[in-house]
Amino acid sequence: MQGTILVIDGVSTNRIILKVQLTAACFQVLQADSLSAAMALMKDNRPDLVLTAMTLPDGDAADVKRALDRVRHGAGVPVIALCPQNDRGTRIMALSAGIDEVLPLPVDDMILQARIRSLLRMRMQDDELHLREEGVAAFSVPLKDTTAAQITQSDATVALVCHDLQTAQKWKSRLSANVDFRLKAYNVDAIQDLMRTPVPDVIVIELNEHSAGMALRLLADLRARISTRDSVVIAVPNPADASIAAEALDRGAHDVLHCGFQVDELTLRITAQLAHQQRAEMIRNTLRDGYRAAMRDPMTGLYNRRYARPFLEQVTQDAQSAGSNFAVMVADLDHFKRINDAYGHPVGDAVLIEAARRLQAELRGCDLLARIGGEEFMLVLPDLHPDEASTVANRLCRAISGSPFVVKGCAQPLEVTISVGAIVAQQGTQPLSADDLFVAADRTLYEAKHAGRNQAAIKGLTQSAAA
Structure with a gap:
């Protein structure tokens, strides 16, 4: 079936004629002889479109539109009204009430079917948007109320x-x-x-x-x-x-x-x-x-772990297909807890924001910088020659330690350093998963930490790197 259409008409012969037309076009047809009967049907059914007579025993087409808007599954359902004559005044009144289309009786089957197809296409597009909206709301920040916004059209x-x-x-x-x-x-x-x-x-x-x-x-x-x-x-x-x-x-x-x-x-x-x-x-x-919002860190504006992991997986696949090299780095601000303890979290946040800015400034447009923890960052650098990895990693260290951090709320500039662990995946080495690559880079980071901090440790990707 192409969809479900609710036909509302107090005249039984009209309902029968419409049902024959619509059933022949593979629509499922529900019938009601009044507005109250239609609303009773709506409790257990969700029509995709409503086809109603302009005048009903207990109301009119405008009442149908208003009643649908009050029902949980009725708001947004397209409404076509059928009127006995092609009366311009009645048509204008119905369109002003929010009815989508007004067609004269006897209804031309060709135009009726085309109008139904058009309205159903729009309805399906709306449903898909709302489903995506609900999906985002499930893992994201609260969404804005689209119904409350005032729509202005003077600039159209x-x-x-x-x-x-x-x-x-x-x-x-x-x-x-x-x-x-x-x-x-x-x-x-x-x-x-x-x-x-x-x-x-x-x-x-x-x-x-x-x-x-x-x-x-x-x-x-x-x-x-x-x-x-x-x-x-x-x-x-x-x-x-x-x-x-x-x-x-x-x-x-x-x-x-x-x-x-x-x-x-x-x-x-x-x-x-x-x-x-x-x-x-x-x-x-x-x-x-x-x-x-779901893919970005709200403080620094960098991508988060949710985005970084699939990005790394894609870079890994692309490198394997193209036979190219890439690097994965994990960077961690040294002794960051001391900054929070000594100056408070607002100062710590300001340091993180400035550190993110400095690190990002050292990267290419194709590189990824993500904040994956409190003071921890992950970098993915596609198509990077192994000799360049050491240069980039050391440049990142200098970007942080090269000049003090001037932070509001601190009388003196803060000396901040960072440690970097890098894994270079070269052509011909054993492919690893995104998780294995991250673990290998993280272990290399701790080698840099144990060696005295404020430095980079670089390793080529071998089977033992992830062992």
Whole structure:
């Protein structure tokens, strides 16, 4: 089955007709004859989409939308309302209430199926984002509340793309009286201008009898390109044409004006799509922040052990495939506990932050520096010649000991040193796991410690290094 659709209609023949249409398209169909019956079904079922009559025995389509938003699994479920006549006022009222689509009866099966497919695609994308958001929340810092944020749209740019520039300018003039969006007019040939950075937030494309083919290709192109794939695309068949509208939806349009260009309806659809887009972007930003927090040390900004281990595994695999060398180092600030005991943890934290900065400054862009413990750091240096490893390790020691640490709260600068243990994995040596490499580098670190600290100990990778 492609999904579950809840059909709500007080007229049994309407429900039967819709069930036949939807079942033939491999949807599972639930039926209810009233709003109250639908809500009872929602207790044990989670439909992917709701198809409701505009008027019900105990409410209307707007009541259905409000009731869904109050149910645990109902918020965000797409709603299509069916009205007896193609009444513009009723359609505007329903769209204003948050209903996703309004279609006239008898419903055109082609446009209905295309609209269902389009809304379900958006629903699945939303579900995937929310699942990832929940996954990040399980091992990360608390995420920001995306529902509480105020969505502002005055800075949004809307491109109006028509068969000819004169029509686009006319649409711009009519729309400008209703909206605060920044409007730009293009003809359908101006694809280079349209894709010039920054790309529009919304692209409205006219599909008329002269340029429908070209405009549909442009629509598909916009949805496929990296630069414009996050832009909202709204198609406007002009004049109205159900087959062209259906094709536009199947080619990736987020929305369609079935009845041609109408200012108030287009305004509502742009506003709704922008709100959806911005909520999704907020979740994506939260995901990025959450993953970053999970992989970074909050004090120093360096990567942590959770990130460093798989990084080392990947470097190991790449080196084995390419026959290249690399180094793994473990570094530890000497007598760090004395700093905390003598000056307090705030001073110790400041020393760690400055030490991380100095160490990072000595590395290449491809190298990894991670904080893996209190005062302990791990370094992974891909494609490093064995002769260079000693040079780098000693340079790291000098970066810390070369000049005192000036820390707020300390009357005198602090003398800080570091010890480094390095393992160099050379071409042809026995491959070891990331854990074995770390253990070998850690043992080498303690050789540097026992030799007097403030120095580096270097070993080539041999079988005995991990023994």
